[in-house]
Amino acid sequence: MSGGTFRLTRRDLGRIAVGGAALAIGLPGAAALGQEAGAPPAGPLAGQPRGERHGFAAFGPVKYAPDFPHFDYADPAAPKGGRMVLQAASRLYNQNFNTFDTLNSYVLRGNGAFGMALTFATLMAPSTDEIGSAYAYAARSVEFPEDGRSMLFRLDPAARFHDGTPIRPADVVFSLTTLRDHGHENLASQLREIESLEAAGEDGVSVRLVPGASRSIPLTIAASCPIFSATWWEGRDFEASLSEPPLGSGPYKVGRFSFGSFIEVERVPDFWAAEQPAHRGRWNFDRIRYDYYRDRIAAFESFKAGATTYREEFTSRLWALDYNFPAILAGRVKKDEVPDGSASGGQCWNFNTRRSKFADPRVREAVGLLFDFEWTNANLMYGSYLRSSSFYENTELEAQGLPSPAELALLEPWRAEIPQAAFGEPYVAPASDGTGRDRTLSRRALDLFRAAGCRLENNRMLLPNGQRLTIEFLDDDNTFEPHHKGFVDNLKRLGIEASYRVVDASQYTDRTRSFDFDMVVSRYSLPLYPDGFMRNVFGTRSASAPGSWNLAGVGGPAVDALVEAIVSAETPEGFQAANRALDRVLRASHAYVFQWYKGTNWLAFWDMYARPAQKPLYDVGALDTWWFDRQKAEAGGMAG
Template sequence: MAGETSQGKSLEALLSGRLSDGGIACDRRGFLRGAAVLAGAAGFGILPAKPVQAGEGRGHGLSFFGDLKYPAGFARFDYVNPDAPKGGEVATQVASWAYNQNPSTFNTLNSYVLQGDGAYGMSLTFASLMGGTLDTIDNLYGFVAEEVEVSGDGRTYRFFLNKAATFHDGSPLTAADVIFSIETLKTDGHPSIALQLQHVEEAVAEDDRTLRIVYAEGTPGSIPLTVAGGVPIFSAAWWKGRDFKATLSEPPLGSGPYKVKDFTFGRTIRFERVKDYWAVNHPTMIGSTNFDIVRYEFFRDRNTAFEALKKGTTTFREDHSSKSWATAYDFPAFKNGEVVRDIVPDGSPSGAQGWFMNMRRPKFQNPLVRQALAMAFDFEWANANLMYDTYKRTTSFFENSDMKATGEPSPEELALLEPLKAEIPPEAFGPAILPPVTDGSGRDRKVLRAVQDLLKKAGCTREGDRWLLPGGEPLTFEILDDDNVFEPIVGSYFSTLKLIGIPANFRLVDAAQANARVRDFEFDMTPFRSSMPVYPDNYFKLIFGSEAADQQGSRNLAGIRNKGVDSLIGTIIAAKTRPDFVNACRALDRVLRAIYPWVPHWYSGTHKLAYWDVYEHPETLPPYGVGLLDIWWLNKDKAQKLGKGI
């Protein structure tokens, strides 16, 4: 759901939520929007500013590709309303999460560790050295750090901190606090965070306002930007004597634009805007963080969440249910115009969403079996009969972007694939693999025959009305989920499988149990969504790399272990130009699709918004996010009239 702002957000921005019918990555312009953008779209009608480059002295920003959009001394971001009024409340729900977060509940205020179910929104309370934008793909601008200087070899970054930066109690935010944050997350943080911070070789406070960070030789180019724009800054003094990994029931001292106002574990948490915030007039904050109160509500199921919007318990919702969008807006508040809807184009890559198969389990280790199971899903029937023809079929891990592989491999892609011929499936050298397009009947005979032919080729045998794996075990599986929104679609998939003798089960468990089982890889299949970075980022290792396959809490849910994939990830991370990066991503896409680790789902390409008519935003929205907390504000006259948002 719409969510967190750019400043003070964590590495969480690099990781996206699990689902969409689907899920959404939080709206926060924070670090290089890993879920965010169609590459090559930066630079919107102004002369570009020069980013700091290795060995060229201090600069006000960092950029992975190309130049910075905003020059030194810029007044504000182009897409904000600098005169947006402050005040009011926005109440929404959780539909995107990362690390230990759980969309249905929470039992700790620390969302940066593996343990517990972390509260959503805590990154609102922490600042970072730098922050990104909603109108560029890879720009970072100074925040806590006013300027940055990069050594000639690109390994050493010196940050010059803003003297005005403080924590919420007025104590100064110093280089020692940044070092404490890095070291704490490196040793005790969630594995997905700690893995990236292992590249930090040294962090030194030259003085209270000067920080030097040295990275190990061979560190991926994205890691320094991740640290600059993604590490939340904790108070070393506040955490002294406290166990970072223990359950946290006391709001920690923060450094961001909001602080925790109150909460009830498992139900709701409210954040209040820090009125005397040190950065209230900072160029990156002008026109932003306009709500006095931000409230997140937690619900066990989506029907209850929708009822909350109807009643006004929540006031803003991004609707990911095609059924509710098509049929459920018939309640009085919508009919009389108190609740309004809007469809906003989504310029972000849609990424990868599907049911991911746990290839650690023997039943899924034969690629032909995986291919057969993927082929059996009749998307055309489900889209027409269950999703109101509102979706397009996902075919790529880089869907809706120029990183998606299409047709035959280009010469540039082949140059990357040929040396890996012994490690990757031969199908990667042919046309990019696509799921079949069925006749929409739910029982396309041609497709079902192809599914069974694949099973025979895999060594499976038919015994009566069921299929047996080569070892003699029945071919059956379970889809694990903590939300019943997919149940009708799962049911249609299972009905097709049943026609050919493959029984399957839908296991619905509570969110905490699902979170724990996915974290420990105790599942057959589970739905998952991840948008891909649009720059050479270490996140590719976290989601597809062999090293992450057995790492508890890893995003490599399928358990992909492939030397060719690892090699291509290395090429992606080492890319120095945009074309090199795109070609490597396309090559990786071909290989991943040929591995068949998933049953691909669908995507929309738009944001479907429903909200009480008390909120407003600039006429033109930025391309890479709804920006609820970045650019929206409350119309106080409307709020008084409707009694909402006040």
């Protein structure tokens, strides 16, 4: 996407401590969602087959049989060697695109380094050509007892840390407990759904979930949580800044690094799981290096010079005009546009609804009308994008047309409290005339402001309390400035004191973590299976949790109930209906000004790589399935 991105690759209805209340929209409780009042909630594992399993999925059977040789998108004959040098395309937890100052990427404090997840094993390994599945990794199997709330993992006796010591049940218990009690809120909040956790014999780990736990928490536990060495961490503060590489157990270990500049991870040549089906043909580079640049032009110049060898492009101007340098013309650098089967997500400006000036949805809708996408796309992005209207772009979960009976069953009992627009066609921002100064939309915006009690006096838009409406757009990268300028100019024409402010990476991180902003840009790619991650983006408790992904501060009974319907859905049909209903409510709330999306990935790379014939459906696959082609590298002078 052009401009900055904020992905997600992943309570309590009280007041918000940072100065406001969550955006509250009423919705029915458990009984209205189809759960009989007083009945115990169904376990999230109720539908899982019994007995030891090599893998499991959120819905239905897994794709790969117990004797599968490798993932279809991996080539078991891929050679090992070479390097890939890149800048990160997405981030999680405390990571920052522009810098890093700690080697712990799983806590709130500091700016975590990219690549650390590659150094840790997980209990099970996800597949990226199916939705919501995991297969044997550090755990050779998983078993689901009859109660629908328990999981029993059996560890692979070959599982080892990089110093040769075995991964023990105590290490898994320590890891999950530490992440729950001291980890980043966006992960810890999910792990609080664990009721009990204990070692079971010499090779077992037993996990019991709280009643009503989300259907995604088993996947979070199995495939998202790193396994730490309890012995290595003994006597160390998990939440403190970390400058020493922690002991890992994954396909890579930390190599050279310089805080704020670069970090390298090096392939472990005797990686204990290299021949497991979930890993065969993967993790082929000897060295993966993440470089950090605070300026996008400098990053692009690094790629043109060959210092960076792989680049995923997000800036349409560069893709349209600047990929004509000598190495491209000589065929030494290749361009490719590959289909993106994952959810395109919603890239948007987030209103900080905790601030009273944004409390009225009519004010938010009026502000949104003053963004001229058609002009921006034609003049700044070379017509490369489509307008976003939803967090569910490019998926069947996006609300379309009038609500279905299943959606109405979720919404109807609370019609008086849900925005009435949620019961009609889902909100789509009107197209402008493309001039950048559409007077029709400006008049509509002015009418909305007036309906909200605002007034225009001496070319100053005043809120109902008489204070001037001011909006500061906060960013940490001035690449996005042209996209803001037209928006800011249109706001100023209606008497709004609008500005665009760029701050350094650390200040931006601090201000977004504490919700000290008016509007910021983010991009959320929502999961295609029941996932407790949704609570971190939309739940009421997350709206007041520092560092959470709920930048807009949405929440309240309606959103919380719909999120619970999503994460506890027991069928694909129920999951779809709950997501579509949530989509309608969020769009009717006008807490976001959606920007743009495209259903492809722009890739550029020096001609020194090869890749499998089949790409995973839901990932680019470059890091884990491509390999270094020495013959190509030598021909292009890149073999060093």
